[in-house]
Amino acid sequence: MATPKETKAPPAMAEADIAIVRIAPETSFKNKAYEALKEAILKMDIYTTPEPVMLDERALSERLGVSRTPIREAIAMLEQDGFVKTVPRRGIVVVRRTKTEIVDMIRAWAALESMAARLITTTARKKDITALRDFFKDFNSDRRPEDHIEEYSKANIAFHQALISLSENQVLVDMTNDILLHVRGYRQLTIGRKDRTATSLPEHLGIIEALEARDTELAEKRARDHTLGLAAYVEAHGQELFT
Amino acid sequence: MATPKETKAPPAMAEADIAIVRIAPETSFKNKAYEALKEAILKMDIYTTPEPVMLDERALSERLGVSRTPIREAIAMLEQDGFVKTVPRRGIVVVRRTKTEIVDMIRAWAALESMAARLITTTARKKDITALRDFFKDFNSDRRPEDHIEEYSKANIAFHQALISLSENQVLVDMTNDILLHVRGYRQLTIGRKDRTATSLPEHLGIIEALEARDTELAEKRARDHTLGLAAYVEAHGQELFT
DNA sequence: ATCAGGTTTTTGGCATGCCAAATACCAGAA
DNA sequence: TTCTGGTATTTGGCATGCCAAAAACCTGAT
Numbered sequence: 001m002a003t004p005k006e007t008k009a010p011p012a013m014a015e016a017d018i019a020i021v022r023i024a025p026e027t028s029f030k031n032k033a034y035e036a037l038k039e040a041i042l043k044m045d046i047y048t049t050p051e052p053v054m055l056d057e058r059a060l061s062e063r064l065g066v067s068r069t070p071i072r073e074a075i076a077m078l079e080q081d082g083f084v085k086t087v088p089r090r091g092i093v094v095v096r097r098t099k100t101e102i103v104d105m106i107r108a109w110a111a112l113e114s115m116a117a118r119l120i121t122t123t124a125r126k127k128d129i130t131a132l133r134d135f136f137k138d139f140n141s142d143r144r145p146e147d148h149i150e151e152y153s154k155a156n157i158a159f160h161q162a163l164i165s166l167s168e169n170q171v172l173v174d175m176t177n178d179i180l181l182h183v184r185g186y187r188q189l190t191i192g193r194k195d196r197t198a199t200s201l202p203e204h205l206g207i208i209e210a211l212e213a214r215d216t217e218l219a220e221k222r223a224r225d226h227t228l229g230l231a232a233y234v235e236a237h238g239q240e241l242f243t
Numbered sequence: 244m245a246t247p248k249e250t251k252a253p254p255a256m257a258e259a260d261i262a263i264v265r266i267a268p269e270t271s272f273k274n275k276a277y278e279a280l281k282e283a284i285l286k287m288d289i290y291t292t293p294e295p296v297m298l299d300e301r302a303l304s305e306r307l308g309v310s311r312t313p314i315r316e317a318i319a320m321l322e323q324d325g326f327v328k329t330v331p332r333r334g335i336v337v338v339r340r341t342k343t344e345i346v347d348m349i350r351a352w353a354a355l356e357s358m359a360a361r362l363i364t365t366t367a368r369k370k371d372i373t374a375l376r377d378f379f380k381d382f383n384s385d386r387r388p389e390d391h392i393e394e395y396s397k398a399n400i401a402f403h404q405a406l407i408s409l410s411e412n413q414v415l416v417d418m419t420n421d422i423l424l425h426v427r428g429y430r431q432l433t434i435g436r437k438d439r440t441a442t443s444l445p446e447h448l449g450i451i452e453a454l455e456a457r458d459t460e461l462a463e464k465r466a467r468d469h470t471l472g473l474a475a476y477v478e479a480h481g482q483e484l485f486t
Numbered sequence: 487a488t489c490a491g492g493t494t495t496t497t498g499g500c501a502t503g504c505c506a507a508a509t510a511c512c513a514g515a516a
Numbered sequence: 517t518t519c520t521g522g523t524a525t526t527t528g529g530c531a532t533g534c535c536a537a538a539a540a541c542c543t544g545a546t
Contacts (some may be wrong), residue, residue: 028331028499030319057528067501069312072528076273076316080323088271089507089528104414107358111415115354115467171347172354175418224358271529300498310531315498332498332537 029066033074053094109179110227116167117223121216124166129211135159145197272309276317296337352422353470359410360466364459367409372454378402388440
């Protein structure tokens with residue numbers, strides 16, 4: 001018999017640690033509710049529905065099969081994330097960002113990513129940098145990004161996340177992911193737009209080249225300008241979503 | 244008489260809107276508990292106590308005179324902020340950052356602040372930029388920062404916050420404030436150190452000069468390098484706190 | 487004295503129920 | 517029909533109490 005996880009491991013004992021399948025806590029209802037609600041909010045396309053989206057604690061607790069307590073705790077967490085806002089005796093409303101807020105977020109993203117690029121030039125391994133090209137290996141002059149927008153958009157996000165991960169700075173990674181979550185619902189109608197995908201791919205490759213060349217200033221500049229370009233684009237052409 | 248915020252303003256009605264003292268909700272216990280706990284955590288000098296700091300729900304609810312429910316919701320919020328971590332059947336522990344995490348945070352701060360500097364050169368008013376000098380008007384070659392470290396340290400933080408506010412980008416402001424909260428407890432033994440205050444003041448003035456000159460690239464560079472300098476300093480001399 | 491085995495206590499997780507504020511609803515008067 | 521006043525309902529805020537997992541404690545055998 002295997003003795004699983006003793007507080008103090010007995011001196012002499014043949015330990016057969018096979019198939020210890022993680023007796024782990026399996027996350028609480030609170031965390032399950034948090035993940036479920038977060039995912040539901042992210043895939044609900046808030047910017048297409050005209051009237052404000054409301055959540056109801058009791059309805060949610062019934063739908064998820066738990067009491068209101070863990071639901072309320074999950075809501076409190078989501079409120080910290082800025083995804084919802086609970087108005088005292090009115091209800092819980094899913095937050096809709098203004099165009100200005102989206103633009104501000106993208107500029108913050110540009111700041112974080114350019115710093116990541118800077119750090120990468122001094123620490124990342126050559127092979128890891130070069131591997132960034134793989135995200136776009138299915139696209140070229142024959143198979144153009146603007147003809148496969150959905151697919152290219154996913155590769156786009158994956159590239160940016162992989163890029164920032166190379167900085168080996170978890171704070172940059174986490175903060176950027178938070179921003180991407182907020183911008184994502186909005187992304188569908190902006191990042192994927194044809195008029196930007198045309199310039200997007202060359203810019204990405206330019207960033208990779210600067211990283212490979214270990215040109216800190218250039219890599220930083222290219223990463224910054226690329227994302228600032230998106231911010232400028234949204235600022236100029238993002239009206240239709242915020243009527 | 245003005246008609247004060249009616250849902251539908253009645254046509255004819257002489258409304259005496261004197262002494263409408265805001266019947267506002269006065270924040271819930273949940274939010275009060277959140278603020279109280281947050282402040283308590285921030286002023287407790289986590290890095291000086293050797294053993295991990297634990298919190299107890301029941302003790303807290305008794306101390307604050309409320310039930311465990313709002314306390315638990317506040318804890319959930321603080322956990323989202325990264326200030327505490329609740330371990331299932333073990334307790335709630337106040338998170339201690341590693342040196343690497345602190346350095347990573349400061350680098351993220353550098354990224355955000357350099358972007359703020361960039362934006363300021365294109366949007367802020369001259370007088371607002373010049374006003375940044377006031378934070379240091381009490382310091383000069385006669386009254387040196389290193390002789391009034393506590394006071395200079397406060398001016399330092401205030402300067403950085405005011406600087407970022409000038410960007411008029413609320414996302415940058417909020418993210419930086421979050422970072423400062425985490426770095427603050429640590430600040431006492433680093434930012435305030437004499438060997439850095441010597442170079443700090445001239446660098447600050449250099450940033451202001453670049454902003455006034457509307458030199459986008461230079462302002463960004465100086466803001467970035469100044470804070471990256473702090474990161475490098477902590478990385479090199481911050482050992483003693485993380486034994 | 488040491489340690490296995492069992493018991494008590496502690497601690498977070500969660501369900502339940504009541505409360506008050508805000509709203510929705512409805513009936514009666516003008 | 518429209519407006520007013522009151523009532524029922526909805527909704528988040530919160531207190532309370534039980535539960536199970538862990539830890540702390542205790543006890544008796546070796």
